Amino acid sequence: MPNIHAYLTFDGNAAEAMRFYEKTLGGTMQMMMTVGEAPDTEQFPPEAKKRLMHASLAYGGGILMASDSMPGQPYEGMKGFGVALTIETVAEARRVFDAFAEGGHIGMPFEKTFWVEGFGMVTDRFGTPWLINGGKPLV
Numbered sequence: 001m002p003n004i005h006a007y008l009t010f011d012g013n014a015a016e017a018m019r020f021y022e023k024t025l026g027g028t029m030q031m032m033m034t035v036g037e038a039p040d041t042e043q044f045p046p047e048a049k050k051r052l053m054h055a056s057l058a059y060g061g062g063i064l065m066a067s068d069s070m071p072g073q074p075y076e077g078m079k080g081f082g083v084a085l086t087i088e089t090v091a092e093a094r095r096v097f098d099a100f101a102e103g104g105h106i107g108m109p110f111e112k113t114f115w116v117e118g119f120g121m122v123t124d125r126f127g128t129p130w131l132i133n134g135g136k137p138l139v
Helices: 014-025 090-101
Strands: 006-010 028-034 052-059 062-068 083-087 105-111 116-123 129-137
Touching: 006 014, 014 028, 014 052, 014 062, 014 090, 083 090, 090 105, 090 116, 090 129, 105 129
Parallel strands: 006 062, 083 129
Antiparallel strands: 028 052, 052 062, 105 116, 116 129
16 A cells, blocks of 8 residues: 655745754654755756755654745645644643644644544644644544
C-alpha cells in the first residue's frame, strides 16, 4: 500500500517552520535545501536563492515535506486541508497542541471527545492547520 505524506508550501518562512516542527515533533530533518544550494539555479531570480526548494522531516511513521513559493507566484496561504497527527499519550498530544497554539489560532480547544481521550484543532503561527488526536481511541 502506498504511503501518503503532507507537502506544505510557505511564503518565505518554510525553513523556520520546518525547524520548529522538527523540534516540536521530535523528528529528524532528512533534507533541507535552498534554491541557491541546488544545481542549475541560474534561471531563478536572485531573491529566490534563499527560499527553501525542498525539506523533508521524518517523524513517527510519517514524513512532512515543504518548500517556499517562488517569487512571482502568488501565495494564497494554506486552506482546505489539515495535517492530522495521532499521538500515543494525551500529555504529549497536549504539549504539541500547546506549542502549535503559541502565536497561532485555536479552532477547537484540546479536550476529550467521543472518539479519543484528547483532540484539538489549531492553526500554528506559520499558517499550518493541525488536527491532533491524543491517547486511546474511545470507539
